[in-house]
Amino acid sequence: MPTSLRSYRRYWALFFLSLFLFLLWVADYGRMQGWQIALFLELNPLTALAAFLTSGTLYKGLALALCIIVPTLFLGRFFCSWVCPLGITGQILGRLFNRRKPADEQHLNAYRPMFRIKYYLLVALLVLAALGSLQIGLLDPIALIYRSFTVGVLPGLDRIGLPVHLHAPVFQGGVLVALLFAAILVANRFMPRFWCRVLCPLGALLGVLSRRAPLRIQRDVDKCTDCGKCVRHCQGACDPDRELRIAECHLCMNCIEDCPEDALHFGLRRARSSAHRPIDISRRRLVETAVATAVLLPMVRSSASGLTLPTAAAIRPPGSLAEEAFLGRCIKCAACMRVCPTNVLQPALLDAGLEGLWTPVLVNRIGWCEQYCVACGQACPTGAIRRISVAEKTGKPPHTQPIRLGTAFYDYGRCLPWAMHIPCIVCEEMCPTSPKAIWYKVVPVAGRDGKPLELKQPFVEPGLCIGCGICENKCPVEDLPAIRVSSVGETRSTTNQMLLKGSSA
Amino acid sequence: MSDQGPVRHRGSQHGRRAPQLTRREFLRDIAATTAAAAGVVTLGYLAYSDDPVRRREEAVHRLRDFRVEPSAMHPVLAVVRGVQAEPMVREAVAQLGGMGRFVQKGDRVLIKPNVGWDRQPEQAANTNPEVVGALVRLCREAGASRVWVSDVSLNDPARCFFRSGIQAAAQEHGAEVRLPGANDFVTTDMGGRLLRIWPVSRFFHEVDRVINVPIVKHHSLCGCTLAMKNWYGVLGGRRNQLHQDIHTSIVDLAQAVRPTLTVMDAIRVLKRNGPTGGSLGDVAVENTVIAGLDEVAIDAYSLQFLGLTPDRVPYLAMGEARGLGAVDWRSLNWVESRLG
Secondary structure, three states, X not given: OOOOHHHHHHHHHHHHHHHHHHXXXXXXXXXXXXXXXXXXXXXXXXXXXXXXXXXXXXXXXXXXXXXXHHHHHHHOOOHHHHOOHHHHXXXXXXXXXXXXXXXXXXXXXXXXXXXXXXXXXXXXXXXXXXXXXXXXXXXXXXXXXXXXXXXHHHHHHHHOOOOOOOOOOOOOOHHHHHHHHHXXXXXXXXXXXXXXXXXXXXXXXXXXXXXXXXXXXXXXXXXXXXXXXXXXXXXXXXXXXOOEEHHHOOOOOHHHHHOOOOOEEEEOOOOOEOOEEOOOOOHHHHHHHHHHHHHHHHHHHHHOOOOOOOOOOOOOOOOEOOHHHHHOOOOOOOHHHHHOXXXXXXXOOOOOOHHHOOOEEEOOOOOOOOOOOXXXXXXXXXXXXXXXXXXXXXXXXXXXXXXXXXEEEXXXXXXXXXXXXXXXXXXXXXXXXXXXXXXXXXXXXXXXXXXXXXXXXXXXXXXXOOOOOHHHHHOOOOOOOOEEEEOOOOOOOOXXXXXXXXXXX | OOOOXXXXXXXXXXXXXXXXXXXXXXXXXXXXXXXXXXHHHHHHHHHOOOOOOOOOOOOOEOOOOOOOOOOOOOOOEEEEEOOOHHHHHHHHHHHOOOHHHOOOOOOEEEEEEOOOOOOOHHHOOOOOHHHHHHHHHHHHHOXXXXXXXXXXXXXXHHHHHHXXXXXXXXXHOOOEEEOOOOOOEEEEEOOOOOOOEEEEXXXXXXXXXXXXXXXXXXXXXXXXXXXXXXXXXXXXXOHHHHHHHHHHHHHHHHHHOOOOEEEEEEEEEEOOOOOOOOOHHHEEEEEEEEEEOOHHHHHHHHHHHHOOOHHHOHHHHHHHHOOXXXXXXXXXXXXXXXXX
């Protein structure tokens, strides 16, 4: 049995980190049955709040965030050192990277004014959300670590001979995600928990929530000899040796164990407890940040955004909301990319506008949307991709129409039977609908030498095409396929349509 | 590094002078740099080449012949009609002399059904899982040391094997499902007219016996997909190019992979919209299992389920011309029986 609060914290941290990794590993077609794979993403108060600001609803599992918010109001930022996988990783690495003398440790764990940055980031991200641009996922720690593992770490493991997938996936621009994650990890070398102290907007939110927490680290000013040993392993750099900065404290409980005088305890304030300090930011700076963000957003949007750019390049996963609502819900966590069996879901670079960075798009050269698969909607924590059933996706009763992602178009100049008199119709073979959306005419032609030939020349029936992209993926014209899908005709849009009849029936 | 507490001194030592160089130090440094120089030059000499890339001979494998000795005592084609899959498979194999003729004790057996698609059994796009299960059991009873079930699927392999019911059927009867990953392909000489060097699933190189278990399906380009076309499922790489001369490709494949036994599933037949199907309206119940040793004859026999005749399927005559079997299956020693 653990004997101290620090031991409890260590066991819980180990448990939650293992749980995070387990749920990440299990998020795969063969293994995911029944597991609450989005648990950490749903527990997250920051994404719940930001997505609430953009969309006005607290979607399903995001209500789990209340399990963090309510205890934080009473206890403080326990999440950061007890639950958060990025925080716990930072804590472990901060320990491994640093073998320092006590004086250095005191220097490293001292409070610095730059810790205020995270509050400004929080305000900027929430103002963006309130104005309809959900960018929280760029810096939210849970979305960030989930994305980094999916796009960077797990495919990396495949390539060093520790297979996580049957086929090692590739992700476009994954190196950006991986390098950002590596930088966050390496920053612990220069300051333990640099991310948590300086940048983390979720930490800032929890700090704000913990301002009036009745249970805190308390220092008995009579017992304290000002030796400063409590700072040596302090995770939050929250000045436990002086007036505790409550919003910075992670409840790591190290100070209690390090105190030789037994002057520190966790609990209610006592008669001889030291005073505490509020958050070190001025209202004026916060308002400045908010106004600056509010001014910046329309300027950015007027140049290029997911709403102003044509979205033909962005084919969204099946069950996705209409583009504006989709961008208002997607937190770029890559949970959909983790469960996608064909690797077709890719983090967008600028294909979906600046605001759509790292949101999921289908890249049919890499994979295709498997007709009977609805895994991405099951994995999505925020409802940007709805939880559709197979019947809804394929248009089986009671549904009347399948969900269309777009429409396939031939490039007859590159299509072998059309351009070069070579038999092929691999696309027709692959087409999964019944009857097939790809059909062909048997056409008698004369070859170069005048000899008669019979060719099967393919066509797309737009009313039947679901835009799954398997034709594009399997087309033998490798570099630029002779059949390609674009988003026109997608079920989720009322405007991105081309057919007068039966477009949105 | 300075040793003066928390305040660090960096770059503040420019005033200090280096100590005098001793003879010993000088000789040591000269020896080290000379050795390094000699090493670099040697390495450069050894690595020098006229070739811009270093060529490595890649081992090219050939598939072994999985067939057993022909026997005049047994028919080469056995057709069984009935209702339940397992007894039909048992009867068909028994007519050919029983599984003991094909699988000896200790043999490693690979069963190759058609598991190309993410479809359920009723949709008849993949081999009937009960047929696969029955064959696994027969191999086990004959004393096979291990039985693998494998294919190179077109949809996501995990989904294909799971939703086709073949994974469950195989595992229930004691076989192991092997899904080929990216590194599970071996460069193989197919020795064909069109197909020469192709990546082939390594599992086919690691067994003694191979049983082909195709299903009768419609196919737009070829007319039908039967036993000989089922060998697409050994290939990796850009096999979608094979459509450009599909009949020669099929004959090349059938010549390269000679199975021990073929058991054709014609229980549910995909009549149109093949090879993917998807609608139950595309499927007809024919309740037939055909076992045999002549793939050309089995394919020719199976054409009747699709309303085709051999003259409309050129690869059959091409296969006969290359000595792979007989299109006129009636000329062979064949039997037909009915169960239940």
